[in-house]
Amino acid sequence: MSGAFGADMRLRRLVDRGLLQRINRGQYVAAQEWSALGRDDRYRVRVLAAARSRTAAPPLSHESAAVLWGLPVLAGWPAEVHFVTERRSGGRSYPGVRVHAVGFDARDVTVREGVVLTTVERTVVDLAARLDVKSAVAVIDRALAVDRFRRVPAMTTKLQLLETWERMLPFRGSVRARVLIEFGSELADSPNESASRVNIALSGFPEPVLQKTFVIDGRRYDTDFYWEEFDAVGECDGDAKYFDPVLLGGRTTAEVVKAEKDREDAIRRRVAAFGRWDSAVAMSQYRLRERLLELGLPARRRRLLLPQSDLQRDPRVERRYAG
Structure with missing residues (x-):
């Protein structure tokens, strides 16, 4: 048995035992490190x-x-x-x-x-x-x-x-x-906001102002979407805001939820309509359309002009963000 063949067999045994993860021909990483990624x-x-x-x-x-x-x-x-x-x-x-x-x-x-x-x-x-x-x-x-x-x-x-x-x-x-x-x-802050922008345009809703700033009681609040004609705010939140340690910034999930509630209450006092949706709604044209109609926005003519063949949905996207 040649040295190279013997080494390869030993590596394969370590893979079979769950100690190594093969990532490419002749390249391996410790299974414990891989599982942490x-x-x-x-x-x-x-x-x-x-x-x-x-x-x-x-x-x-x-x-x-x-x-x-x-x-x-x-x-x-x-x-x-x-x-x-x-x-x-x-x-x-x-x-x-x-x-x-x-x-x-x-x-x-x-x-x-x-x-x-x-x-x-x-x-x-x-x-x-x-x-x-x-x-x-x-x-x-x-x-x-x-x-x-x-x-x-x-x-x-x-x-x-x-x-x-x-x-x-x-x-x-x-x-x-x-x-x-x-x-x-x-101005789009996240993939959820980007997907929302697409679905807003495809459903024919008016183009929103992105990252509209309100100053309320001396505090600054940036909003995801604002329709000035209808004085309506839309907010798109993913789960990361409440669970990602980086975004939490040392706060607990409960503290972030409380801060977000206070923020929403302040904005609601300033505008005529306020709506919020999550990742699953952001990725679905139909579900987001329903939310925006409830917000009082009119659906007119599609603004993102692409051939119908280019508008096919990728079901993997909606499954991944379905929650």
């Missing part, structure tokens, strides 16, 4: 392992570049690691790896964490062309997001996205990618 970090580890195991690996792309840039993917991460190659290379896909032989410009690749990958702009355009609409807008909004305290710069600008889009022409999905980039906003 969340979904994002697990995919990130797989992506880095796949890229680092290949000599002169092509650039990581699509969801695999997105995870390294910290961009959200609503449906969850794919099983494959994505790479992009030149059109003439005709790269092959195989189990665990998907190769997109669509070509790339040298300006659209960079290095991050020691691996080559597509830039934020190229990654966003690639995903805008192929993800479902809510997921694509969540990616675009995150890349454009401006920290309200101006401490962290935006990852990119709409102008830079459009320059990359133009450089990539022609490509499949270019029309819908352009529409969604134009729809993107630097």
Whole structure:
């Protein structure tokens, strides 16, 4: 028995015993460390392992570049690691790896964490062309997001996205990618808000003001959505606000719930109508439509103009956020 074969057999036994987790050919991580990782970090580890195991690996792309840039993917991460190659290379896909032989410009690749990958702009355009609409807008909004305290710069600008889009022409999905980039906003604070924006537009409701600020009793309150004509506020909350230790900031869940109740009471005193919805409602066009009709808003004509074929829902998104 050769040394390499014997070592491989020993590693397989450790995997069978639940002590190691195989993440790529010849690459393993302690099972205890793996179990402590969340979904994002697990995919990130797989992506880095796949890229680092290949000599002169092509650039990581699509969801695999997105995870390294910290961009959200609503449906969850794919099983494959994505790479992009030149059109003439005709790269092959195989189990665990998907190769997109669509070509790339040298300006659209960079290095991050020691691996080559597509830039934020190229990654966003690639995903805008192929993800479902809510997921694509969540990616675009995150890349454009401006920290309200101006401490962290935006990852990119709409102008830079459009320059990359133009450089990539022609490509499949270019029309819908352009529409969604134009729809993107630097003011959406979360994927839930991005999904809400999409469903608000698709249902034909008036365009809301994002992050409208009210000063009440000397305190500042920023709201997610405000319809000035109807003096109505809409708030979209995910569970993270109440349970994520980072967002809790040392407070208990009960303290956050009490603070949020006091905040809502203050805003209700100032406006004519107030509505709140969670992630499951944000992801569902029908359910959010019902909430906004109850709020007194009129549904008119769809504002996000895309072909019907581009408006197909991804059932994985609604299942993941169904609660």
